[in-house]
Amino acid sequence: MTSSNPYNFVPLQPTGRNETNTSNTYTPDDMIKIYEQQFLTEVPEDKITEFLPALKAFYGIDGHTLDIGAVIFDAIADFCIIYNHKIKVGGYEILGGLLKEDVEQEEGSEAQAYSLDCRRIFFINDVELPYHFNLFIHGDSYSVLPEKESILEKLYWFVSDRFDETEAKNETETDEAQETASLQSINEQLAGLGIRSMDVTTINEIVEYVDDSIIDDEMIDALNTLLDNAE
Known part of the structure; x- marks a missing residue:
């Protein structure tokens, strides 16, 4: 755990940038990992409001990219997430x-x-x-x-x-x-x-x-x- 990665996110290598060069793109499997972490990372109550911005900043993604990750997750994941x-x-x-x-x-x-x-x-x-x-x-x-x-x-x-x-x-x-x-x-x-x-x-x-x-x-x-x- 470091100041640049306070939630122990899994380091992943982006495959490139999107068409408007505003956020990173990742493989479908890596998007599932990012999406999982949004639900499975234990976050102290006083840090909850900081968590999602930290997730997006760490991977260099935006809300739209995360929404696409949710669609990928629902389409190909073979498990479900129940309350973390x-x-x-x-x-x-x-x-x-x-x-x-x-x-x-x-x-x-x-x-x-x-x-x-x-x-x-x-x-x-x-x-x-x-x-x-x-x-x-x-x-x-x-x-x-x-x-x-x-x-x-x-x-x-x-x-x-x-x-x-x-x-x-x-x-x-x-x-x-x-x-x-x-x-x-x-x-x-x-x-x-x-x-x-x-x-x-x-x-x-x-x-x-x-x-x-x-x-x-x-x-x-x-x-x-x-x-x-x-x-």
Whole structure:
């Protein structure tokens, strides 16, 4: 950290100047790095107003160039940014085979129920995190029950337990002391992995993103093959 680079921006080499010679131009990948830094750099509250001008000055860009960077980011980036955390979906594993489950069938229904042990990898700020879950399949519907081992699984249960407690008490807030202790424990584990702390809003958004990303087209194809073979 220096006076000319107080936020530890990644030094990048411009590819040239724009047509009016008013700002630098960068490759698409470098524009993504610049755009990421706008969201992922930790900035003290008293420095927030100085941050964006410092970013533009360091790279010699203007607001228009940064807007173009946002379009590039949305077009080709394979991750999303949630409250200053970069989240990415990794590969999946199917662990073992389908297990038949006994469920009460509706009259006339022939849908068989199965459970399947699975794992998908996610990345938070480039840290690899496993998400181990049991997938329950019944006809065209499915549900997911995560383990409670990895920090990502614990984030899920933090959100789930918080929701259950709120419903049980019929209140808008859960027990504040218990929630604070749980959140502190989670953030201690995140810090041990080099991941910055999260508040409740961030955890909710990340769990929602993970839920939406559990099953992709490739995994659906694999599941359909297993189901076809089982039937």
